[in-house]
Amino acid sequence: MRRKKEPFIAVYYPVILAFICMLYSIGLGMSGDLDGAQYSAHWPGTILLFAIAIRQRRKS
Numbered sequence: 633m634r635r636k637k638e639p640f641i642a643v644y645y646p647v648i649l650a651f652i653c654m655l656y657s658i659g660l661g662m663s664g665d666l667d668g669a670q671y672s673a674h675w676p677g678t679i680l681l682f683a684i685a686i687r688q689r690r691k692s
Contacts, residue, residue: 646683650676 641648653675661669 646679650679653679 653672657669657672657675660666660672
């Protein structure tokens with residue numbers, strides 16, 4: 633069975649959001665706010681892990 637083609641954004645929004653958060657963290661680090669950069673550096677991994685968990689729950 634073929635799945636209908638989903639829009640790019642609907643499939644890859646967690647990756648795009650995680651990439652934006654990573655750029656935000658890098659920007660904070662380069663501007664000198666190392667505490668803020670270290671705090672926000674955990675966001676991309678958390679976003680991707682939650683996306684995996686949500687998709688696994690959705691298919692079962």
